[in-house]
Each structure stands twice: as C-alpha cells, then as structure tokens.
Amino acid sequence: MGEENESRLVRQQLIDLASDRPELYQGAHSWFIRRGPEIATALMDALHDDELGSVGHSRILRLLAELADEQALPEIVRTLTRALERRDHIVIPAAMNSLAAFRAPETTNTLIGLLTESDLDIVKHAAGLLGQTGDVNTIEPLSRLLSAADASIRYSAARALVQLDHPLARAVLKRHLERESNTEIRRLIESA
Secondary structure, eight states, X not given: OHHHHHHHHHHHHHHHHTOSOHHHHHHHHHHHHHHGGGGHHHHHHHTXXXXXXXXXXXXXXXXXXXXXXXXXXXXXXHHHHHHHHHTOTTHHHHHHHHHHTSOSHHHHHHHHHGGXXXXXXXXXXXXXXXXXXXXXGGHHHHHHHTTOSSHHHHHHHHHHHHHHOOHHHHHHHHHHHTTOOOHHHHHHHHHO
C-alpha cells in the first residue's frame, strides 16, 4: 500500500507541476527538489506522459537540470529530439537549457548539432549555450556561423566566442572583424 500511495502522491505533484496556478506548480517544484536525485527516475518517466503537456514537460526538464542527475542526460537528449520532431517551441528551449546544465561531451555535441537547424531561434539559443560551456571544441563550429547571412546568427556566434574567452576564439574574432559590416557585431568584437 505504501508504494501505491507514493505513486499517487508523485502523480498529483506532477499534475500540480503542469498547472497554470503559480502556487500549485511552485509548491510541486519545491516538493520535487526536497526529494532530491532519488526522484529523477519518476521525472524522466513523466517526460513520456503526454497528459502533462509541454508546460509540464518543460518544468520537469528544469527540475532535472536542478537535480543534476547525470543519468537524466540521455532522456533529456531524447526529449529534445522528440520536441524537435514535433516543433514544440516550449519544450525545445527547456530541453536545451537542461542539457547545458551538464558539462559532458554529449551535451556539447548535441548543442553543436543544433547549429545546423533551420529555425534561427534554435541556432541562436544553441550558440549562446555553447558560449557558456568553456569548451574549446565549440570554437570551430561557432566560427562557421560567423559567415551566416543573418546578422543575428553572426551576433550570437560572436557573443558565444567572446564568452569562451580563449586565445583561439579571440583570434577567430579578430580575423572576422576585418570582414564584418554590422556595426553592433563590430562593437561586440572590439569590446572583447
């Protein structure tokens, strides 16, 4: 009977987490955080529960990032893949942010893969998150974005390279400055 009650309690907290009432989802969020990493499996399972909707899934992803359970990483990647297939613009950024909480090669590789997406917002977000990784393996993929026709993509790439604060990234930016025509991007690079 104890397991059944626990299961019902978890289910109710998941429903509250997906609620549009702040007092419910904030209370559920706190409840899950107090439970700690041991609750991560239930949260990962809940990512497959369509009744919780995109908002519920995005909040679960945030929780998984806060709990920082490395076992969640493959499930976060799978959730991102499903969200990309569905073009779920609530879950996609949440999954990307959740991924970025983990310093792992899988994180970097997944985010680098998003730099080729057709959705410019996804590309800009991925570039921004890559800039926060401190991973020198991101310099080359980010530098390719500097030749994008869209100035907002170039800006995001330049900003990410500035954030990396690495001699190789600075050299890439210095070379790019010679051919950059956008004033805002030039200012960003020059300020670095």
